[in-house]
Amino acid sequence: xxxTIGTRDLIAILPIAVVSxxxxxxxxxxxxxxxxxxxxxxxxxxxxxxxALVSNFVLIGMDTTAFEGMVRVDRLTVVLNFVFLIxxxxxxxxxxSYHEQERVEFLEFTPLVLFSTAGMMLMGSAExxxxxxxxxxxxxxxxxxxxxxxxxxxxxxxxxxxxxxLGAFATGFLLYGMALTYGMVGSxxxxxxxxxFAQNALDVKLVALIGLGLIIIGxxxxxxxxxxxxxxxxxxxxxxxxxxxxMAVGAKAAGFAAILRVISLSAFSISFHWTEVMWVLAVLTxxxxxxxxxxxxxxKRMLAYSSIAHAGYILVGIVASNDMTVPSVAFYLIVxxxxxxxxxxxxxxxxxxxxxxxxxxxxxxxxxxxPLLALAMAIFMFSLAGFPPTxxxxxxxxxxxxxxxxxxxxxxxxxxxxxxxxxxxxxxxVVAMYMHQPVDDKKLPGVLPGVGVVILLAVLGxxxxxxxxxxxxxxxx
Amino acid sequence: xxxIPISHFLxxxxxxxxxxxxxxxxxxxxxxxxxSIELMLNAVNxxxxxxxxxLNNVEGQIFVxxxxxxxxxxxxxxxxxxxxxxxxxxxxxxxxIKLMKW
Numbered sequence: 001x002x003x004t005i006g007t008r009d010l011i012a013i014l015p016i017a018v019v020s021x022x023x024x025x026x027x028x029x030x031x032x033x034x035x036x037x038x039x040x041x042x043x044x045x046x047x048x049x050x051x052a053l054v055s056n057f058v059l060i061g062m063d064t065t066a067f068e069g070m071v072r073v074d075r076l077t078v079v080l081n082f083v084f085l086i087x088x089x090x091x092x093x094x095x096x097s098y099h100e101q102e103r104v105e106f107l108e109f110t111p112l113v114l115f116s117t118a119g120m121m122l123m124g125s126a127e128x129x130x131x132x133x134x135x136x137x138x139x140x141x142x143x144x145x146x147x148x149x150x151x152x153x154x155x156x157x158x159x160x161x162x163x164x165x166l167g168a169f170a171t172g173f174l175l176y177g178m179a180l181t182y183g184m185v186g187s188x189x190x191x192x193x194x195x196x197f198a199q200n201a202l203d204v205k206l207v208a209l210i211g212l213g214l215i216i217i218g219x220x221x222x223x224x225x226x227x228x229x230x231x232x233x234x235x236x237x238x239x240x241x242x243x244x245x246x247m248a249v250g251a252k253a254a255g256f257a258a259i260l261r262v263i264s265l266s267a268f269s270i271s272f273h274w275t276e277v278m279w280v281l282a283v284l285t286x287x288x289x290x291x292x293x294x295x296x297x298x299x300k301r302m303l304a305y306s307s308i309a310h311a312g313y314i315l316v317g318i319v320a321s322n323d324m325t326v327p328s329v330a331f332y333l334i335v336x337x338x339x340x341x342x343x344x345x346x347x348x349x350x351x352x353x354x355x356x357x358x359x360x361x362x363x364x365x366x367x368x369x370x371p372l373l374a375l376a377m378a379i380f381m382f383s384l385a386g387f388p389p390t391x392x393x394x395x396x397x398x399x400x401x402x403x404x405x406x407x408x409x410x411x412x413x414x415x416x417x418x419x420x421x422x423x424x425x426x427x428x429x430v431v432a433m434y435m436h437q438p439v440d441d442k443k444l445p446g447v448l449p450g451v452g453v454v455i456l457l458a459v460l461g462x463x464x465x466x467x468x469x470x471x472x473x474x475x476x477x
Numbered sequence: 478x479x480x481i482p483i484s485h486f487l488x489x490x491x492x493x494x495x496x497x498x499x500x501x502x503x504x505x506x507x508x509x510x511x512x513s514i515e516l517m518l519n520a521v522n523x524x525x526x527x528x529x530x531x532l533n534n535v536e537g538q539i540f541v542x543x544x545x546x547x548x549x550x551x552x553x554x555x556x557x558x559x560x561x562x563x564x565x566x567x568x569x570x571x572x573x574i575k576l577m578k579w
Contacts, residue, residue, distance in 0.1 A: 130540055137547040144554050151561045158574050160558045165510055165571070168551055169501055172517035175544060176494055179521050179537075183487075183528035188536050234577040 022048030023114035080124030159238025174218020180211030223255035245344035286312030342458030365438030486527035
């Protein structure tokens with residue numbers, strides 16, 4: 001059988017191709033270009049991401065598979081591509097400021113961000129277990145390197161080692177699950193897997209269920225579901241701040257993209273087998289994340305546990321498994337992107353050189369010394385806690401109403417109680433900024449332009465999605 | 478593979494996979510842990526090949542190539558991280574690498 005690759009196939013992966021080619025080009029540029037030109041590499045990376053964003057518009061309205069059923073392009077693909085590309089662009093902006101602040105140059109950093117983004121987009125457009133696996137590993141291997149980028153820093157290297165060993169371990173489970181599923185279904189195509197589960201809904205073979213379960217474990221690790229979350233706080237704390245932000249948003253969104261692709265497609269038909277499992281995982285993830293976050297005094301660890309809790313909220317939307325699942329989860333991912341990247345951008349600014357000032361106590365008095373920065377941080381905290389009129393409120397509202405529509409009343413009650421618990425540690429930061437005296441009189445340097453742009457865009461995004469959610473939601477439906 | 482039923486292959490690969498998991502959980506040397514992970518991946522490869530042969534479907538064999546490529550990339554990155562840790566800390570014992578604790 002001859003394999004032909006037509007224009008249609010290439011268009012389907014246009015954003016992925018643009019980002020990958022730019023990554024390769026910048027890799028060469030960082031080795032061969034004269035010293036002067038190296039400073040512009042992150043800027044060129046942003047240009048590449050913006051080009052990919054533009055090319056993503058070509059995909060709007062397509063609903064097809066390409067490459068002999070390996071890649072799927074539909075509305076979800078396009079939305080996820082936007083999420084990943086915006087995350088990459090904002091992380092690169094943060095990186096530029098980080099370079100200035102730390103007086104270092106991470107030359108290979110920009111290509112790694114681009115490769116990782118390409119992997120994420122591949123996961124979002126996967127139509128086969130093979131594509132899914134390749135995307136996951138392209139993303140992860142680049143992230144392992146990025147986590148350990150400050151290779152003379154003990155914390156950074158420790159984060160890289162932990163992330164790498166546990167990530168590879170989880171990959172083993174994921175692959176074994178894929179192998180068992182393949183063996184039972186006879187195909188790696190996701191639609192055929194879904195059909196298999198639909199046809200045998202009442203009499204699914206145990207091995208196929210084990211396969212699906214192992215796949216859930218593999219992705220559960222990537223999105224940091226409890227009990228597969230142990231790596232998250234350490235890795236988030238040790239990695240350089242822009243990497244943490246990129247990881248917290250991009251890798252998590254990609255993991256949920258994969259879960260949406262595999263689980264919800266196949267599991268609609270065997271929902272009675274798996275929703276109980278996911279129900280328990282969602283409750284555990286929300287509760288453990290929020291409760292441990294209460295006692296954290298390090299902003300990065302606090303945000304890490306908060307990101308675990310948010311994974312729990314998103315899982316509530318997936319448990320709902322009705323026609324509101326995809327729009328509500330996608331909307332939450334977009335909201336999560338803005339509020340988390342914003343919070344990490346402020347944290348980068350406050351942390352200063354070598355990330356010495358990451359304890360909450362360094363936020364004391366920020367409302368007086370840096371009023372605008374503090375205001376932005378307060379907005380991000382209110383949004384993460386889910387106060388109206390921020391986007392965090394609308395996002396949670398849609399997730400919970402999706403769950404209510406499927407009749408998961410208790411799950412929603414537990415989710416709301418968890419949101420209330422989370423208010424404590426988010427407001428803790430706000431209280432520190434506005435109601436305490438500064439611990440030292442060390443002046444923060446002015447806000448660097450790259451980080452400033454990120455904060456501004458994040459604030460705008462939060463208010464836009466919070467006040468006019470209708471536009472985005474009608475696009476997602 | 479005439480005469481050898483598929484269950485033999487699956488049981489062998491399940492045993493190899495379990496050995497890998499046990500290795501990751503009880504060994505404390507980063508390199509040995511990494512070797513155990515590789516053992517898990519090879520058990521997966523064996524599963525894919527057994528199913529591929531049994532189903533007379535080539536996808537499983539292609540998947541094995543993908544796994545091998547990714548495993549090679551993981552070795553490159555993983556050993557580099559372990560070497561960097563050793564240079565800084567003079568140890569690859571995971572119990573000694575615990576600056577951050579939850």
